[in-house]
Amino acid sequence: MFSFEQLRGFVAVAEELHFGRAAERLSMTQPPLSRQIQKLEREVGVRLFDRDNRGVALTPAGTAFLREATRLLALAEAAPDLARRIASGTVGTIRIGFTAASTFGVLTDVLDLVTAALPQVEIDLYEMVTREQVEALLAHEIDLALARPPFDPALFGSRLIRREELVVAVPAGHALTTLDRPVEVGDLAGEPLVMHSATKARYFYDLVVGLLPVEHHNVVHTVSQIATMTWLVASGRGLAFVPRSASLLGIAGVVHLPLVTREPKPVELHLLWPRDSANPALPLALETLRALDPDATPRGLT
Amino acid sequence: MFSFEQLRGFVAVAEELHFGRAAERLSMTQPPLSRQIQKLEREVGVRLFDRDNRGVALTPAGTAFLREATRLLALAEAAPDLARRIASGTVGTIRIGFTAASTFGVLTDVLDLVTAALPQVEIDLYEMVTREQVEALLAHEIDLALARPPFDPALFGSRLIRREELVVAVPAGHALTTLDRPVEVGDLAGEPLVMHSATKARYFYDLVVGLLPVEHHNVVHTVSQIATMTWLVASGRGLAFVPRSASLLGIAGVVHLPLVTREPKPVELHLLWPRDSANPALPLALETLRALDPDATPRGLT
DNA sequence: AGAACATGATGCGCGGACGGTATCAGGCCA
DNA sequence: TGGCCTGATACCGTCCGCGCATCATGTTCT
Numbered sequence: 001m002f003s004f005e006q007l008r009g010f011v012a013v014a015e016e017l018h019f020g021r022a023a024e025r026l027s028m029t030q031p032p033l034s035r036q037i038q039k040l041e042r043e044v045g046v047r048l049f050d051r052d053n054r055g056v057a058l059t060p061a062g063t064a065f066l067r068e069a070t071r072l073l074a075l076a077e078a079a080p081d082l083a084r085r086i087a088s089g090t091v092g093t094i095r096i097g098f099t100a101a102s103t104f105g106v107l108t109d110v111l112d113l114v115t116a117a118l119p120q121v122e123i124d125l126y127e128m129v130t131r132e133q134v135e136a137l138l139a140h141e142i143d144l145a146l147a148r149p150p151f152d153p154a155l156f157g158s159r160l161i162r163r164e165e166l167v168v169a170v171p172a173g174h175a176l177t178t179l180d181r182p183v184e185v186g187d188l189a190g191e192p193l194v195m196h197s198a199t200k201a202r203y204f205y206d207l208v209v210g211l212l213p214v215e216h217h218n219v220v221h222t223v224s225q226i227a228t229m230t231w232l233v234a235s236g237r238g239l240a241f242v243p244r245s246a247s248l249l250g251i252a253g254v255v256h257l258p259l260v261t262r263e264p265k266p267v268e269l270h271l272l273w274p275r276d277s278a279n280p281a282l283p284l285a286l287e288t289l290r291a292l293d294p295d296a297t298p299r300g301l302t
Numbered sequence: 303m304f305s306f307e308q309l310r311g312f313v314a315v316a317e318e319l320h321f322g323r324a325a326e327r328l329s330m331t332q333p334p335l336s337r338q339i340q341k342l343e344r345e346v347g348v349r350l351f352d353r354d355n356r357g358v359a360l361t362p363a364g365t366a367f368l369r370e371a372t373r374l375l376a377l378a379e380a381a382p383d384l385a386r387r388i389a390s391g392t393v394g395t396i397r398i399g400f401t402a403a404s405t406f407g408v409l410t411d412v413l414d415l416v417t418a419a420l421p422q423v424e425i426d427l428y429e430m431v432t433r434e435q436v437e438a439l440l441a442h443e444i445d446l447a448l449a450r451p452p453f454d455p456a457l458f459g460s461r462l463i464r465r466e467e468l469v470v471a472v473p474a475g476h477a478l479t480t481l482d483r484p485v486e487v488g489d490l491a492g493e494p495l496v497m498h499s500a501t502k503a504r505y506f507y508d509l510v511v512g513l514l515p516v517e518h519h520n521v522v523h524t525v526s527q528i529a530t531m532t533w534l535v536a537s538g539r540g541l542a543f544v545p546r547s548a549s550l551l552g553i554a555g556v557v558h559l560p561l562v563t564r565e566p567k568p569v570e571l572h573l574l575w576p577r578d579s580a581n582p583a584l585p586l587a588l589e590t591l592r593a594l595d596p597d598a599t600p601r602g603l604t
Numbered sequence: 605a606g607a608a609c610a611t612g613a614t615g616c617g618c619g620g621a622c623g624g625t626a627t628c629a630g631g632c633c634a
Numbered sequence: 635t636g637g638c639c640t641g642a643t644a645c646c647g648t649c650c651g652c653g654c655a656t657c658a659t660g661t662t663c664t
Binding site: 001 | 303304305306307345346347348349350352359361362363364365366367370371373374377378380381382384385386388389394580581582583
């Protein structure tokens with residue numbers, strides 16, 4: 001195989017059509033350059049120059065090889081720079097895991113901030129439930145997740161990015177909609193309930209259980225996704241506790257009523273990332289995302 | 303600048319994720335391979351592998367650099383092969399000069415033959431008059447011309463590829479069209495004549511002068527292109543001597559009448575090429591074009 | 605015609621780079 | 635704690651490629 005030095009020598013001679021001048025341009029003397037070209041021709045298996053005692057001319061094969069050599073050198077020139085920019089994090093890819101409904105209103109903020117600050121960083125989105133997110137983070141299949149507590153702080157870094165109200169989703173026309181004050185837990189006695197899965201939606205499950213005693217005969221369905229839950233409410237199967245931003249789903253036939261809770265905004269969403277991430281773009285993205293205000297109102301909500 | 307050996311070493315380690323196995327694959331021992339990678343990393347300015355005492359993993363920069371390295375090696379692999387095929391003539395470009403009208407019916411045969419036999423040889427066409435063709439051949443701006451004698455045999459190789467009749471072009475309805483025998487030179491006494499340029503269309507000029515005494519008061523126009531000549535005939539300015547294939551031009555209002563000449567087919571067209579051509583595809587094309595029969599009837603003529 | 609000049613190619617000697625052998629340093633496992 | 639795995643380092647010999655000097659040959663100027 002030929003070397004880059006040989007290619008550079010070849011290109012110089014091809015451009016100067018003169019061994020002496022080409023050698024000078026390469027800061028070397030003419031004899032080794034001649035030998036370089038000879039060796040290159042031997043290795044390529046083709047005469048690249050027609051040369052006599054008066055000058056040098058490219059053969060047709062040499063003309064074609066010149067194009068290839070130029071491309072090779074350009075690529076070789078650019079490759080380290082690309083690698084350095086990847087390493088610096090200003091270009092690259094960040095893979096973000098998110099749950100379909102629960103991140104409504106935050107994901108767009110995240111995307112806007114990152115693409116504005118790091119335009120050369122590509123963002124890949126992966127829709128998955130929280131448990132899958134955790135596994136994917138550990139397997140380094142994603143770099144960043146939008147997830148809910150609790151997390152193992154030894155494995156993950158995290159930061160609160162959104163804090164919102166828990167509200168009650170009821171079918172349009174339900175008796176509670178006539179209430180002229182926030183719903184209290186006591187108002188819900190005997191109402192059928194669409195409940196969160198204790199395993200797949202652990203966060204909401206714990207939140208609701210801490211709020212009121214879940215009487216099993218009231219639970220008509222157990223699901224894991226906020227969207228599914230809202231559809232069930234719309235079809236009149238029962239009520240559900242959902243984050244306020246669920247109204248952004250825009251599902252017809254559902255009304256979201258304010259709810260009195262101990263904490264005014266008990267539903268938290270966090271950024272989550274593996275502490276041992278090797279993605280150089282991640283720290284830059286996290287720095288950028290400091291601008292997120294957990295108490296901001298998602299766009300589309302009043 | 304890094305070397306191809308370093309790139310190969312890098313790719314091997316990136317694929318094996320193990321220095322020892324990679325070294326074995328490269329038929330070398332592990333220590334120099336380690337140093338190769340270290341040196342490569344120094345030259346690129348970026349750590350390409352995360353390595354501890356148990357294994358090796360690509361960094362993000364390393365992943366990106368792997369793509370580039372693979373491309374570089376593939377290109378470097380392919381370049382000599384390309385050059386060799388160019389040198390062998392089975393791929394490449396042949397530039398052909400031709401005159402607009404005079405080569406009607408031959409050029410398509412030439413193109414068909416060459417593209418069939420040498421599908422990877424590209425053909426560039428250059429329309430130019432015979433004198434320009436000769437200059438272009440000498441300057442190596444074209445590789446092959448379709449031209450008419452005479453040529454300097456010291457500079458050019460040539461071969462007869464078409465021999466055809468000289469006919470008389472007359473306007474439709476002209477008195478001669480009622481003749482029920484071939485036209486003879488004597489029939490043309492006093493007829494106005496559209497004549498070939500003595501400089502730019504020397505071949506036809508000499509041919510016509512050898513046929514009949516050109517009386518200058520009969521010459522109404524002097525032009526160099528057969529097409530122009532035929533248009534002038536169509537507009538009734540006079541008669542003209544043109545090769546039989548000129549009828550392929552399909553210009554309305556012109557009739558081509560047989561003419562009695564000393565030679566039955568006095569109009570010759572030759573392939574012409576510079577003896578010092580460096581185009582490896584040219585000999586192959588010429589060999590292919592041996593199949594041309596000078597006495598064949600051009601397609602479209604009966 | 606002949607000398608001066610220009611071209612690229614070749615002979616030779618030296619220094620540096622690279623590969624191999626032997627060994628080291630650190631983490632996992634029994 | 636001692637073997638065993640990983641990649642890194644020390645040292646040495648060889649070979650490759652550079653520069654210097656010179657050659658072979660063709661052009662050009664006097």
